[in-house]
Amino acid sequence: MATVSRQKSDLLEQFNETRIRTLNLVQTLEKDDFVVQTASFTSPPKWHLGHVSWLFEIVMSKTSQNYEFYSEEFNEYLNSYYHQFGKPYDKDKRGLATRPTVDQVFEYFHIITNNVSNILQNEVLDAKTQQL
Numbered sequence: 529m530a531t532v533s534r535q536k537s538d539l540l541e542q543f544n545e546t547r548i549r550t551l552n553l554v555q556t557l558e559k560d561d562f563v564v565q566t567a568s569f570t571s572p573p574k575w576h577l578g579h580v581s582w583l584f585e586i587v588m589s590k591t592s593q594n595y596e597f598y599s600e601e602f603n604e605y606l607n608s609y610y611h612q613f614g615k616p617y618d619k620d621k622r623g624l625a626t627r628p629t630v631d632q633v634f635e636y637f638h639i640i641t642n643n644v645s646n647i648l649q650n651e652v653l654d655a656k657t658q659q660l
Contacts, residue, residue, distance in 0.1 A: 565623020581640040582606035
């Protein structure tokens, strides 16, 4: 059976690989490409990049009693259908939003990456939290 330290190390490695893979998926896009929504049933890359970070915020809010979300604006924009976290943003209008900006979404991505990394490295994680 793996030690707690090894489990945390594995989680951190998997998390970092996921974040790197996410950035690799969008590395060939120009900045303007991130805001385009080609159809009402799709979402712009900017939204997807933020949404995957927002989902990690959801996990952190469930595991840390004192967790405060990064921004109410991000919370509103990136919520897809989770009514318990507020009114979801209309999917067909995500490409119309000029805020948060692409730069702000990338900054958010990196802040959430650092926050999750710090939790994985420094906090005691019970079995339930590790499964999240």
